[in-house]
Amino acid sequence: MMMTRRIIMQRKCKLGLSIALWLVSVGLICAHNEKSPTALSIKEGSDDHSKGEETLLEDEDSEDLEVFRPTDKWQTLKPGQAVPAGSHVRLNLQTGHREVKIGEEAGLKYRSDGNRQGTMNMHGSSFTAEELKEALKKFKEGMDDLVDTKDEDAVRAQFRPIEELKKDMEALDMLVETDVQVMRRLLNQFNNTNSTNEEKITALLDLEYLVHQVDNARNLVSMGGMQLVINVLNSTDIRLQESAAFVLGSAVSSNPSVQVEAIEGGALQKLLTLLATQRPITVKKKVLFAVASLLRHFPFAQSHFLKLGGVQVLSELFQTPGTEPLRVRIITVLYDMIIEKELISQVGMDIIPDSSHQERLRQYAEVSLLPMLVEQGWCRLVPELLESPEHDYREKALRTLLAMMAQCQTQYKQNPALTASLSELQKQYQELVLTEQDVGEQDGYFSEILALVDSMVVKMRQV
Template identity: 25%
Template sequence: MGGRSVVLLNILLIVVAVSAGEAEEEPVNKSTLGLWENNNEDELDGGFPSLDGILHWAIGHSDPAKLQQQAQQHLSTQDDHILQKRQTEIKEVVEKLEEEMPSDSKLMQLAIHDLKNNNNNNLEDALHQLLILVEAIHNANNLHNMGGLSLVIAQLNNSDHTIRTTSAWVVGKAAQNNPLVQNQVLQLGALPKLMLMVKSSFIEEAIKALYAVSAVVRNNDKGIELFYSQGGDIMIQGILSNTTADVRLHRRLVSLIADLAEYQLVYNSNLELPFLNNCALVKVLFDLTTSDDLDLQEKVLLAVKNLLMLESTELLVLDGFCGLKGALERMRLQLQQLIREENDNEYAIDVDGLCKEVNLIYLEKLTKTRGLNNISVSQVPT
């Protein structure tokens, strides 16, 4: 039977069903009864010459509204069945994939196994695998228990600078905002090595090492104390005063200064960091305000803002905070020129607003420190 005949039969079944329902309520039409009594075998379906004939008769003796309703119900039932079948198939495929997909723990074990073999051909892939996995805090917490953290730290001494770079990156990623891993890294003695790597001639190695140093010492008393005892202040001033250093190093170091100052402000830490109220450090920061890099300028302002709020910087404030007023004025002139040249650069406008805020904080602290509220001080630049 052809495709057209199948379609007609499906429609016919619905129509006849509706017609049959109507027949129970209506008297029999004898004029049509004879059509069904014809037993001529040469004619199809009791006297109708074709399926078309049956269809025409059925449609003529049915209610169109009921016919449409029955057809929709029939199609809806078929659609629901197909949908349920496909949903079941998809669920089975997903469950199978989940069974076959290795867990994070298994992937970490494989990566750690490659680190143990110490084969440089596989080390880079293994480290990148761990770099992705330790973004999840539970994986970072398990890294040391699985023997992976000490192996990663060991690779900080690898002769290949790319391996050292990725290893430092993994350490920083695992330790970021994670006190447990921070303390583990400190116990394994990795911080001095990372600080040494910050001075590397390979710029990516230096950047990733500084990233790790910042992650390990952030909001961690032991880490900050060790950082300072290992000459962290000298490292900071040395790199910031190097005008040829990569701007990414400058940005991260300035952010580190801001973090160290903020830690003392937020946690009321008794840990003293004399270099934070050292005029030499502040002047190095001010020198960076001449940079064309807006991101760096913003970070400098945030660092200066935090330093101004420290009680230990009161003497610096009384002494003009190492030339802060002049530095802010130069920065504002530079920002306003940039705003004019770049049609109201929104980022420059935001940095300019921060510049005004820092100046206001300075003036307020100067008044408070002098203890003379009636002393006339210069107004905030407009």
Template identity: 30%
Template sequence: MRTPWLALFFGIPTLVVSATHSIPDKHPTKESSSDLICHDINCYSKHFVPTNEFQTIHDDQVVPPGLHYRLNVETGLKEAKINVASDSDDDHTGVVVIPNKDEEAAIIDSPKPIPRAPISPDGAIKPPLPSSAGEALAFSDSLEVLLKHSKYSTSEITHALLSLEDLVHEIYWGLQVSAPKYVSPLLTLVSNSPDPTIRSTAALVIGSALSNNPKALASATSDSSVKLIRTLLSSLEKETDNNAKARILYALNQAIKSPITRAEFLTRQGLQTLHQLFKNGDSEFIGKSAIVIEDNFLNEDMRSDAEVMKKQGGSTHFNPARDGIDERKFCSLFEDTLLESTEKGIDNDVQEKIFSALSALKRKHHGHAECKSTDDFLLWLDTQADLGGRLYGDVEGEGDQQLKLMAFDNRDLFP
């Protein structure tokens, strides 16, 4: 009878994959000296000899088929033992989570097909079922490259990062990569790698791991020695490659999804940095910047989070005179950018993002002197909001008219 999924525990994650039914010889012949592999004084058999206990597999060993593989995600070590009939069936894969290394692994059978349920009733994140043993081992290998990236080539590092990025969209893998021991080398690559592709991809891994994953964000910021916000901001300021800059901004956007990290962003003059970079950014960066500002500082949910933090004694107070630029400075910057959108080659999609953020600013700071519109902008807005005598529904059905409809809907916000 198969053990139910309720036997899972959340702790140091270890993944076990049942490969096949075949059982290797339990009593292999003795190896000759020519079959030994030696690194300095450390020697071991060229052929991995499985037993009934898990043993570490070295990367240059020949491994027989039909074993039980175990991957400790925290250490990155691959282990295997003899696969016996009670360990696996033809139709399923076994997954085990071990609270700590001293406890014995309990195999949990799961028939196919099984829907993924990443969150258990108690809120713990369950490990997903891997599509193959190779996927789990690729994850381990990629983490090893990340931890020792100075020993690997540019192409090897890039390959490892792309492999991680492909997996971390799963909240379980995103949580593993967001451990401080992995975030630290990722930030090093973002800030110091001479290759823009590596800088860009490392930032993408961080952003993807943190996206919609509050536990991952909490993990990434749990060690004060890992300067997540500070490093992303400084990297954003000095980045010269447009693609890398956009992805660092993406990572930063995901990193400031909690009241504490948003407060740090503000006190480190994050808005001032965005204000300056916005002026000289390309179309993609301008659009993403507008989204970052609206989502994190003008969104009602985010503002409510900050109020809760204040009531609980958290430090979220932002003093523009002390900590940098006031968000209201973006009113004139957004308006000027919209007026110059044709000359700057800004397409309708980006204009919509800017106008959406501008409208949110007007809504939040309605009537404030720093958000007073110029006559030139009001003339542009009136032109956009003019439906030409047509009905709203007719314009809406034409397509590619979102900016005009947004101007019509929000005209009253601009006195």
């Protein structure tokens, strides 16, 4: 009996031990199957990480995990916290804790939390696509309401009606005058017997501004204005004479057809009369300007100039006391006439002269200027300009002396003052050239003048 009880007790102990071992095994299995409380969430997507979707390592709901918001500094990651995509995670070997900080991705991030997919900013606020669309729709509606609520009357008051603007533009068009209309009005103002001399002078100066244009100068001729201007040269008011000469010079400049009209209208003779008689130097400057413009590139006028004694008039004006400012202008007129004839005669071998060129050659052949210059004493007069302190005067004089070299070489050699002036100028400009070279100018203005002086010295030594 006692044996039987012992056996039963032993069997009960074995059974209890078996049950205890089974419970321990079940506990281990459950613990093995449970997700680690420190499980991390990672970012799933394409290789280029363009989508930025997050998922969990295990098949559990991401809503059960707290999303950790990292910063740019390392922070300890607590158990049960999920890490946003793009974050940097490390294991601190000293503490044994995981640490996390924000990755290079900044700004807006994207996540998928099962049923929701939207935009997440740095503060963790999420917006779905539908929420964004709704917000944008309300924003547009608000703008429309804002426009609709503006006071339309106040807006209209700030602008003028289009009909009123059109009327103003039509009125402006009526006030716009063409150059022809302006010139006709100025000529009428000049011819008006009630106009004062000041008003006539103003009209002439306005005409001078317009006739610089070739077509306007031709229109002046067709209106009869050219002859009117020429007749004003005979006025007793020197201010009107000066203004008329100014208009005439501007109208004929580089305008052959107007040059012909001026010559046929007797302009050249009237201009030479003003140069030969007592007139203020301001008047003679404008008259000399008109003469130069009338003669330039016009051999017929140059021939007429010689017949009217123009060279003698200029010679007397050159030697008149008080006319020093006019001297360089005078020799410039003569120099241009000499060079024009030389250039028109220098025709290249590859150029076939036409009939007009032959006619110009014939007309220039009738202009015998150089013999007349020698006769009028210009071989002696031009060297006087070398004594001027003005470099411009010296340059113009040297060029004119070289242009007259063929006719005046003998007289140059017999002029000791010219030889002395050239020697002095040669030394002076050699020093000035060195000064130019010191400042980096190899071919400056003084070098050009020195070349002219050297050329004069060489040609004077030639037999």
